Amino acid sequence: MSDQFAHLIIIQPLGFLYGSAGPFLSPDNLVGRSGNSFPPSAATLSGLYAAQQSQPGTNKRGEATHNLNLPDLFLAGPFWAYTDNPQNFYVPTPFNYLAEINPPEDGEAIRQGKITEKLTWNRQSQQWQPLKVGKFDTKTWLPINQWEKAETVSEAPWQYLPHLHPRLEVEQRRVDTSLARGSLFLENSIQMHPDTCLVYLANTPIDNGWYRFGGEGHLVEVKCEQITNETILRLLNKPVGDNFALITPAVWGSNRLSYRFPAIGQGTDWKTAAEWEKAQVFTERPLPFRYRLGGTGQTKRLARGRYAVPPGTVYVLEKGISQPWFQWDKSWFPCEGYSYKRWGCGLALPL
Incomplete structure (x- = not known):
């Protein structure tokens, strides 16, 4: 099997996604965003392959186990795209591109922006030039079709929505207050814009369907399609x-x-x-x-x-x-x- 990427794995959330979780709460720690991590890494996606294609077996101690028989699996991501055009997915903007995001106009829209300057390395002066002073937006995303001639950027199409999970007693519907680690759990869930999806690259296809993805049992719809965008194929090769x-x-x-x-x-x-x-x-x-x-x-x-x-x-x-x-x-x-x-x-x- 080739290491070359040939497939897009398109993940459409069916509600919230998991943005990692903070610690169990105590009266002294009622808020926080410790351990935020979103979008999920490519290693998380490999778990879907493991769940679907692993084979039952037995380890050296005689215990039942499952082995993933995909030694040549290669994945990459995360990226995101608009659901109506996943082939033109968005990738992190190179840090030497200085970008400015437009002021918000519509609360439901994903804010766009433009690249105002491109810094290049000057081998003689040993500096990135031109020297620029000012504030620029970071963590922006660039459409892959503009990689060779970058003009516009976008902000991330998701937001954090922290909410509390009570830890209930096993036999009663009330909070278990006796736990040493606390009775409330803060989940930093993620809500993506409804017109967007997550995108990953893969050299091995996966069956379309609904999967639990990224923790806390959140459901997603997974679709797999061939990479047909010539720009992507040319850049990857x-x-x-x-x-x-x-x-x-x-x-x-x-x-x-x-x-x-x-x-x-x-x-x-x-x-x-x-x-x-x-x-x-x-x-x-x-x-x-x-x-x-x-x-x-x-x-x-x-x-x-x-x-x-x-x-x-x-x-x-x-x-x-x-x-x-x-x-x-x-x-x-x-x-x-x-x-x-x-x-x-x-x-x-x-x-």
Whole structure:
């Protein structure tokens, strides 16, 4: 099976989605948004494949288990799109594009904006130019059809709607006040604009249907279709060269440490991969990255907590990389259970 992406996985929420949850509440902590994480990562989507295509088996201890027989599965995301045109999905705007979102006009509309300036790396002065002072909107999204000639951007089409879940006693419909961890649970649920959907890339199709996705039992409708947008196919197959931007989070380094660049193990040391030496980077604060490895018990095993370079990060290399992302060296990606390349780690497009 090829590493190349050939399918769009389109996820339409049937109500709220899970935006991660805060801690159990106490009288001293009645509000909060700890652990926010939305949209769900590609590792979350892989759980749908596991639920649908895993095979029953037995582990070394004789316990019943399920094994996912998809060693060549590759996913990437998250992105979003308007439901009437999922082929032109939106990706994180590169950080060197300075954007301004228009003032709100309609409470139901998704605000649009424009790119006012594009910064480029000047090798002589060793600066991003032109030098700009002022406030610009961050966390904007760019339609993939405009990747090669960026003009307009959009804000994210979702909002957080925190609400409380009471933890009830087993045999009575009243709050269980005896729990040491508290009796109320704050869920930071997400409401997406009704005309939008989440989009992921995959090299393996999945059956259309309704699935529970992203935690707290929220239902979504999943559709799978072939990638027919020539712009997407061309960008995914084009060598990234010496100037490119990430459209998904990137975890680089060893299985224990996280870096800004791919690192290769040399004995007990880890050194930056040769292609990435003396690279310039335009980035922001790292993002926490963690996923569940699975297991046979009620509580699934968690992967090691890592920090990811955020999507939108721009790299400028001295020599460049002569391959598209799907041909990148797998040794650049950490491996914990699976290679992080499986989750579309560091998917990059040329600028």
